[in-house]
Amino acid sequence: MTWLHCARRIYQLLLALHPAAFRERFAQEMLWVFDQTVADTGVCRALADGILSATKQWAANDMTPSVADGMFGRLPTQSVSPQFLAQAVVLAALVALGFFKLLTQSVPLPQTPKHFEVRRASWGLCDARKRHPQRVAIPCE
Amino acid sequence: MAHAENETVTPLPAATLYVLLALASEDRHGYGIIQEVSRLSSATYRVGSGTLYDNLKKLLHLEWVEDYEEQESGSGETRRMYRITDEGRRILAADVSRMKRIVRVANRMLADEGGKA
Numbered sequence: 514m515t516w517l518h519c520a521r522r523i524y525q526l527l528l529a530l531h532p533a534a535f536r537e538r539f540a541q542e543m544l545w546v547f548d549q550t551v552a553d554t555g556v557c558r559a560l561a562d563g564i565l566s567a568t569k570q571w572a573a574n575d576m577t578p579s580v581a582d583g584m585f586g587r588l589p590t591q592s593v594s595p596q597f598l599a600q601a602v603v604l605a606a607l608v609a610l611g612f613f614k615l616l617t618q619s620v621p622l623p624q625t626p627k628h629f630e631v632r633r634a635s636w637g638l639c640d641a642r643k644r645h646p647q648r649v650a651i652p653c654e
Numbered sequence: 655m656a657h658a659e660n661e662t663v664t665p666l667p668a669a670t671l672y673v674l675l676a677l678a679s680e681d682r683h684g685y686g687i688i689q690e691v692s693r694l695s696s697a698t699y700r701v702g703s704g705t706l707y708d709n710l711k712k713l714l715h716l717e718w719v720e721d722y723e724e725q726e727s728g729s730g731e732t733r734r735m736y737r738i739t740d741e742g743r744r745i746l747a748a749d750v751s752r753m754k755r756i757v758r759v760a761n762r763m764l765a766d767e768g769g770k771a
Contacts, residue, residue, distance in 0.1 A: 539711065549688075562703060
């Protein structure tokens, strides 16, 4: 099998990846045009063009409920009731709270440094020594 | 009125513009369009098969282009041919007018720049 035959096979695979409606209408023609032009344009460029085309076609594909039904199963089409909305809000709040609690438990909060407490105590002693120098024997810096 | 319509035309993408231009002179099949685009752009712009049919699908949907089947005289094979519609021709003319206006302004600006220098 030559390189061009291999490229043709890959291009056929790319055509098969296009949405059905597009494929049924244009795939035969596209393959014919590919055969005619691949020698001029180059295999890599032609294949890249095919990938881009498939991507564009899926991106532009009409995602109406009827199309989406076939892909993902039935989608809700009726409007959302206020009760359903309230339940959803409460559930979302609970999940957010649980997540926050989990975060605060797993990540330790910063502790107040001990030397700060010591310094505060020493300041207290200094004040006491100034007021009652005969009673407080601890030297003050 | 025609001028007002031209003002509101959205610039056409290069591929769409070239496909419409290729069909402006005569009806063509897909490969014929690619050859004509290459000729019109002096081989500086090449449309791939995927890009061509993406555009043709869009143009058919917009009814700027229509298609029909024709049997080739030599091989006897049936080919789908594409033809520009009146609406497609009007849109193409509007876009060309838009570009002409831009070129006119650009030429004037460049001439002013030349005069200042």
